[in-house]
Amino acid sequence: MLTCRPFGPDGGEVVTVGTTDWVFGLASDPAVMRVTANVLDRFAT
Amino acid sequence: MGRDVAHACFVVRRRSDDSARAPALLVLDTNTWHAYNTWGGRSLYTGGNTVSHARPFGRGMLWRPEVDRNDRKARPVRWGEEPDVDGAIFQRYRTEHDYPAAIGSAGWFTHARRFVEWAEGAGHRFDYAVSSDLERDPDALAGYDTVLSVGHDEYWSAGQRRAVEDHVRRGGNVASFSGNTMFWQVRLDDSEEDGPGRLGLRAVPPLRQGHAAWRRRFRRVPRRPLDAGGRRARATPSSSPRGCTAMPVTPTSPVSATGTP
Numbered sequence: 001m002l003t004c005r006p007f008g009p010d011g012g013e014v015v016t017v018g019t020t021d022w023v024f025g026l027a028s029d030p031a032v033m034r035v036t037a038n039v040l041d042r043f044a045t
Numbered sequence: 046m047g048r049d050v051a052h053a054c055f056v057v058r059r060r061s062d063d064s065a066r067a068p069a070l071l072v073l074d075t076n077t078w079h080a081y082n083t084w085g086g087r088s089l090y091t092g093g094n095t096v097s098h099a100r101p102f103g104r105g106m107l108w109r110p111e112v113d114r115n116d117r118k119a120r121p122v123r124w125g126e127e128p129d130v131d132g133a134i135f136q137r138y139r140t141e142h143d144y145p146a147a148i149g150s151a152g153w154f155t156h157a158r159r160f161v162e163w164a165e166g167a168g169h170r171f172d173y174a175v176s177s178d179l180e181r182d183p184d185a186l187a188g189y190d191t192v193l194s195v196g197h198d199e200y201w202s203a204g205q206r207r208a209v210e211d212h213v214r215r216g217g218n219v220a221s222f223s224g225n226t227m228f229w230q231v232r233l234d235d236s237e238e239d240g241p242g243r244l245g246l247r248a249v250p251p252l253r254q255g256h257a258a259w260r261r262r263f264r265r266v267p268r269r270p271l272d273a274g275g276r277r278a279r280a281t282p283s284s285s286p287r288g289c290t291a292m293p294v295t296p297t298s299p300v301s302a303t304g305t306p
Contacts, residue, residue: 007213010214010215010216011214011216012215012216012217012218013219014219014220014221015218015220015221016219016220016221017222017224018224018226020156020196020197020223021117021224023163023195023196023222026160026163027159033163036163036164036222037167040164040167040169043068043190043191043220044067044068044169044171044190044191044193045068
C-alpha cells in the first residue's frame with residue numbers, strides 16, 4: 001500500500017507506505033526500489 | 046556477555062547555518078527504540094510505563110555482526126518456502142544469538158540501517174535527528190523540504206506530531222516508509238531534561254490510525270508532568286500494550302562505550 005496526498009493549496013505532500021517491512025524490499029524487490037527511488041528523487045533531492 | 050552487553054549511539058545534528066544541509070531530514074524512530082528496549086529494566090511491553098532515554102540499547106538493536114533475513118517477526122516468504130508461522134524462525138534466530146525480542150520490532154539495525162545503506166548507495170544524502178528533537182527543538186524542521194520516517198515509527202508525542210503537521214501546512218513534505226506510524230502517544234518528561242529523559246506512556250486507545258476519534262484523542266491527552274512514581278502516566282489496562290502496569294524504569298549502571306558485542 002502506498003498513498004500520496006497533497007494538503008491543500010499551501011500544504012506539502014505526504015507519502016506513506018503503511019508497513020514496517022517496506023525497507024526489506026529494498027534489497028530484493030524491484031518495485032519497492034523503484035517507488036522508493038521515485039519518492040526520494042522528488043522529495044529528497 | 047550476551048544480554049549484559051549494551052550499545053549506545055550518537056546521532057549528529059546538522060547546524061541550521063550549515064550550507065551543506067541535505068534537502069531531507071531523516072528523523073530516526075528513537076522513541077520506538079526506547080519503548081521496546083529492555084536493557085537493564087522494563088520496556089513499555091514488559092511492565093514499564095516510563096522508560097529512560099539515558100539507558101543504552103540492548104545488544105543487537107543498534108548493531109549485529111551478522112545480517113540475517115530471519116531478524117524480524119514478519120519474515121517474508123520466498124517462492125515455494127514455508128511461511129514462518131508465529132515467528133518461530135525469528136525466535137530461534139534471536140535466542141541462538143541471545144538477542145532481546147526488541148530486535149524484531151525496533152532499533153537501527155533491523156529497519157533504518159537497511160534504508161540508509163540502500164539510499165546512500167543510490168546517491169542520496171540525508172540529515173539526521175531523533176524523535177524527541179521534533180518537540181524539543183522548535184526549528185528542527187526549518188529549512189528542510191522533506192521529513193523522512195522509516196521502519197517502525199510508532200511512538201510520538203503530541204508536540205512531535207504538531208511539528209510535522211505544521212511543516213506540511215507550510216508546504217513541507219513528508220515521506221513515511223514506516224508502518225504502525227503514530228500508533229501510541231507518549232510524552233517527553235521535561236522535568237528530567239538534564240538527567241535521564243523519560244517517555245511517559247499515555248492512555249491512547251488503539252483505534253485505527255486516521256480514524257477521526259483517534260485524531261481527536263491524540264490531541265486531547267493532557268500534557269502534565271509525571272510525578273515521581275509515574276502514576277499520572279499510568280495507562281488504563283485496556284489501552285496499554287499487552288496490559289502493562291504502572292512501573293517506572295530505573296536503569297542505569299555505569300556503561301562503557303566500548304567493548305565487544
